[in-house]
Amino acid sequence: MERLKDKVIIITGAAQGMGKVHAERAIAEGAKVVITDINEEKGQAVAVTLGSDALFIKHNVVSESDWENVVQTTLEYWGKIDVLVNNAGITYNMKIEEITLDDYMKIVNINQVSVFLGIKSVTATMKAQNSGAIINISSMNGLAGGAIGYTDTKFAVRGMTKAAARELSPFNITVNSVHPGVIHTPMLEQPGVKEAVDKFKQMIPMRRVAQAEEVSNMIIFLASDEARYSTGSEFVIDGGVTATV
Numbered sequence: 001m002e003r004l005k006d007k008v009i010i011i012t013g014a015a016q017g018m019g020k021v022h023a024e025r026a027i028a029e030g031a032k033v034v035i036t037d038i039n040e041e042k043g044q045a046v047a048v049t050l051g052s053d054a055l056f057i058k059h060n061v062v063s064e065s066d067w068e069n070v071v072q073t074t075l076e077y078w079g080k081i082d083v084l085v086n087n088a089g090i091t092y093n094m095k096i097e098e099i100t101l102d103d104y105m106k107i108v109n110i111n112q113v114s115v116f117l118g119i120k121s122v123t124a125t126m127k128a129q130n131s132g133a134i135i136n137i138s139s140m141n142g143l144a145g146g147a148i149g150y151t152d153t154k155f156a157v158r159g160m161t162k163a164a165a166r167e168l169s170p171f172n173i174t175v176n177s178v179h180p181g182v183i184h185t186p187m188l189e190q191p192g193v194k195e196a197v198d199k200f201k202q203m204i205p206m207r208r209v210a211q212a213e214e215v216s217n218m219i220i221f222l223a224s225d226e227a228r229y230s231t232g233s234e235f236v237i238d239g240g241v242t243a244t245v
């Protein structure tokens, strides 16, 4: 199937984890993919594996000038931007009394301000095209409380999605949020996070962690024309977690 034939897709944080798998799936569906990440070595290696339909651009998602470079380079290379997946993110599992303001501002910048910058950076291009899809990766923690800091940013992504969807709908640009539950990626292998996830697993109604491919299925749908009338909506892939609270 070529559900994304000739679409140009930017995916942030695609050097590993879910972003990498979304890039693989998008190419299999006929897309041209711009992989961005702060980790140049891993990002380049992924692009090499994916071949000529992939382009890697080094990108710190909190930098406005890096965003300008991503948009400019994508337009020079492939002439348009059909889809932006705001996927890059970090997590912590710290208590309120231990998280510092620096920690807090770091997660706000990487998980939340980056999504604002991403939306802002592609808007002029998508408006001129009179088409586009922006997919913002939130979390089940954008629907129900988890760790301080992380939860805050993922609720913000959900709110920002709705505001942008309202403003951009007249230009045929959709903006949606995706809310994964516990997904097997390197993010969850960090000390502190791993232990919390191990404890949490038994509370998942489906009694298992998901694979990244299960989230990619949703990304492919939202990136495709099949989803053209969905905007400002929340797409949940969490094995039933938020259905139980």
Ligand SMILES: NC(=O)C1=CN([C@@H]2O[C@H](COP(=O)(O)OP(=O)(O)OC[C@H]3O[C@@H](n4cnc5c(N)ncnc54)[C@H](O)[C@@H]3O)[C@@H](O)[C@H]2O)C=CC1
Pocket: 012, 013, 014, 015, 016, 017, 018, 019, 036, 037, 038, 039, 059, 060, 061, 062, 087, 088, 089, 090, 091, 110, 137, 138, 139, 140, 179, 180, 181, 182, 183, 184, 185, 186, 187, 188
């Ligand atoms: N793994 C999980 O269970 C869940 C993850 N999510 C969200 O899904 C998204 C992807 O997560 P995973 O694939 O699990 O994470 P991951 O840690 O495996 O990959 C994240 C990627 O983002 C990149 N990144 C980090 N800071 C960056 C920056 N400043 N600029 C550019 N790139 C940067 C990293 O280098 C890495 O390649 C994140 O937004 C995360 O919050 C949401 C729900 C569940």
Ligand SMILES: CC(=O)C(C)=O
Pocket: 091, 139, 140, 141, 146, 180, 181, 182, 183, 187, 197
């Ligand atoms: C990292 C994350 O969003 C989880 C496990 O919900």
